[in-house]
Amino acid sequence: MNPGFEGELLDKLHSLTDTEVLDYVIMNHAEPDHANAIKAVMDVSSEAKLVTTRKGARMAQVFYKIPEQRLAIVKDGDTLELGDRTLRFIEAPWLHWPETMFTYVEENKVLFPCDYFGAHTAAGFYDDEVENLIHVAEKYFGEIMMPFKRKGAQALERISGLDIGMIAPSHGPIYRNPERILDMYRIWTAGETREKAILVHASMWGATEKMVKAMAETLMSEGIQVSYFNLLNSGIGDITRQLVDSRAIVPGTPTVLGELRPLAVYATHLVKILKPPLR
Ligand SMILES: [Fe+2]
Ligand SMILES: [Fe+2]
Structure with a gap:
C-alpha cells in the first residue's frame, strides 16, 4: 500500500476482520507500493508476526522499523x-x-x-x-x-x-x-524472439528519419516484422513492450556536438539496462 493510504487499508481490513487479533501478516515483497502500511498494520495488530524471507526481515527492520521479535522468517x-x-x-x-x-x-x-x-x-x-x-x-x-x-x-x-x-x-x-x-x-x-526488428530514432531535421524509414522498408520487403518509433512522440513503455520479443534493434540518431542526440543516449541506456533478448 503506497504511502498515504494506510488509513484506507486499515478501514478495509476492519470491514473484513477484527484486526486487533491478527496472528500473521505476510510480506511477499518489501517495496513501499505494497509494504509501506506494514508498520500501521503491525501497530494495530500488536500480537501479529510478520512472515517474510530472511532478506525481507532485514528490510522490514530497516524500512518499517519492525522489531526482531515480531518477525517470522520463512x-x-x-x-x-x-x-x-x-x-x-x-x-x-x-x-x-x-x-x-x-x-x-x-x-x-x-x-x-x-x-x-x-x-x-x-x-x-x-x-x-x-x-x-x-x-x-x-x-x-x-x-x-x-x-x-x-x-x-x-x-x-x-x-x-x-x-x-x-x-x-x-x-x-x-x-x-x-x-x-x-x-x-x-x-x-x-x-x-520473433522475426522482428525494432527501429528507434531521434531525428533532428528529418535526415535520420529518412534513413530509418528506408531501413524499415527494406526489412519489411524481406518479410521481417518492424516496429517503428520516433523517440520524440513515443512512450517508453510501448518501446519496452516491443523489446520483449524483438530480435534486432536499429537505433538512429544525428550527431549533436559530436555525440549522440541526448534523447538517443537515454533510449540506448534504457535498452542496455533492461537486457532485452536482442541478438
Ligand atoms: Fe516491486
Ligand atoms: Fe509493485
Missing part, C-alpha cells in the same frame, strides 16, 4: 498451518528485489506472486474482463521483469509442480485462467 517450501488453510512459501528472489517470495494457499489453489505476473491496469477485476491484457502484461514484463529473465524462469520452474487454479498478483487483474499468463511468461523469460 524459507523456500515452508508451510504455515492456519487451521483450515495452509500457506506455502516459495522463495522467488530478484523478482524484482532480492527478498521477494510467493505465497500459495493450498486449499484454494491460489498463488499470490506479488509483482510477478503483474500488469499496470485497473480495467477489470479478472483477467477475462480486461481487453488487451496480454499487451498490458507484456509492457509490464518489459519494464520490470525483463532484466530478471533468468530468475523468472527459475521461479516458473519452482511453481511448475503446484496445482494453480488462480493467480492473484498485486498489480492488475486476478487470473482465473492462469494458463494464459503462464504460457506467455514461459516464452518471455526464455527470451524467445
Whole structure:
C-alpha cells in the first residue's frame, strides 16, 4: 500500500476482520507500493508476526522499523498451518528485489506472486474482463521483469509442480485462467524472439528519419516484422513492450556536438539496462 493510504487499508481490513487479533501478516515483497502500511498494520495488530524471507526481515527492520521479535522468517517450501488453510512459501528472489517470495494457499489453489505476473491496469477485476491484457502484461514484463529473465524462469520452474487454479498478483487483474499468463511468461523469460526488428530514432531535421524509414522498408520487403518509433512522440513503455520479443534493434540518431542526440543516449541506456533478448 503506497504511502498515504494506510488509513484506507486499515478501514478495509476492519470491514473484513477484527484486526486487533491478527496472528500473521505476510510480506511477499518489501517495496513501499505494497509494504509501506506494514508498520500501521503491525501497530494495530500488536500480537501479529510478520512472515517474510530472511532478506525481507532485514528490510522490514530497516524500512518499517519492525522489531526482531515480531518477525517470522520463512524459507523456500515452508508451510504455515492456519487451521483450515495452509500457506506455502516459495522463495522467488530478484523478482524484482532480492527478498521477494510467493505465497500459495493450498486449499484454494491460489498463488499470490506479488509483482510477478503483474500488469499496470485497473480495467477489470479478472483477467477475462480486461481487453488487451496480454499487451498490458507484456509492457509490464518489459519494464520490470525483463532484466530478471533468468530468475523468472527459475521461479516458473519452482511453481511448475503446484496445482494453480488462480493467480492473484498485486498489480492488475486476478487470473482465473492462469494458463494464459503462464504460457506467455514461459516464452518471455526464455527470451524467445520473433522475426522482428525494432527501429528507434531521434531525428533532428528529418535526415535520420529518412534513413530509418528506408531501413524499415527494406526489412519489411524481406518479410521481417518492424516496429517503428520516433523517440520524440513515443512512450517508453510501448518501446519496452516491443523489446520483449524483438530480435534486432536499429537505433538512429544525428550527431549533436559530436555525440549522440541526448534523447538517443537515454533510449540506448534504457535498452542496455533492461537486457532485452536482442541478438
Ligand atoms: Fe516491486
Ligand atoms: Fe509493485
